[in-house]
Amino acid sequence: MKQALTIAGSDSGGGAGIQADLKTMTAFGVYGASVITAVTAQNTLGVQGFETMSIDLVDKQLDSVLSDLNFSAAKTGMLATSQIIKVVAKKVKEYQLENLVVDPVMVATSGDILLAKEAIATIKEELIPLAKVITPNLNEAKVLIGRDIAEEVSLELLASELHKLGSEYVLVKGGHQVGENAIDLLYDGVEFIEYTSKRVDTKDTHGTGCTLSSAIASNLALGYDVKEAVKRSKKYITEAIKAGCNVGNGNNPVNHFAMVYSFE
Ligand SMILES: Nc1ncnc2c1ncn2[C@@H]1O[C@H](COP(=O)(O)OP(=O)(O)O)[C@@H](O)[C@H]1O
């Protein structure tokens, strides 16, 4: 069985973070393992608090899984602090982890901050250069290249500036743009490829970013190339958003098994 690793934070509400990642990997028939960086007290209404794991425990979790399991891909989500990013980067190099998808999680859908400000430089310098693909949303893309959040910048410009940070591919997600379509743009330094779906008219998008990046890691683990992995993942996230899970009182999570049920 193909194996993938998520290195991310726990969402007690079950819609984002580690929980979304493992559900996504399972939906694709990939064996998912997890290294937990932080535990959030979270639901569909927001993040009520979080604590980070000790550096020693993050280090130990990484050694435990990387010395035993055989990962064909991995993803990072909430990394919270500079020190955690440094440990993760060190282990990625030490174990030569391939097909690394870096989702530079900074803020939850609810607006709560999940990454310390000083850690932005660390993620740029130490982790992004090791990535096969990075998957920032619009705001994360602007923050990473030092632009003002309020500034209008095209997806092409964001992708080409981000590519200079050293990942092999950049996928800028346009979920937060306005318009009838949700457009994501992939760039490998040579060609731009758009992935377009009809925008679903919903506020229930908790976990979309986590789910998309895990889907990409799962498909890379299955042996698809990046373009095909993104295509399959875009289809998966669109169906997951359309189906939704009506479980909470805020921004509800996506339905990770929408496509799996339709196989019946
Ligand atoms: N309302 C929507 N309808 C369809 N697709 C969406 C919608 N919102 C987000 N997406 C898609 O979900 C994925 C996650 O994007 P985005 O919401 O921008 O990231 P994040 O969750 O990191 O903020 C992207 O593929 C994006 O195009």
Ligand SMILES: Cc1ncc(COP(=O)(O)O)c(N)n1
């Ligand atoms: C532990 C954790 N990690 C990441 C997110 C981002 O969620 P989203 O996918 O909605 O951007 C979150 N809300 N909680």
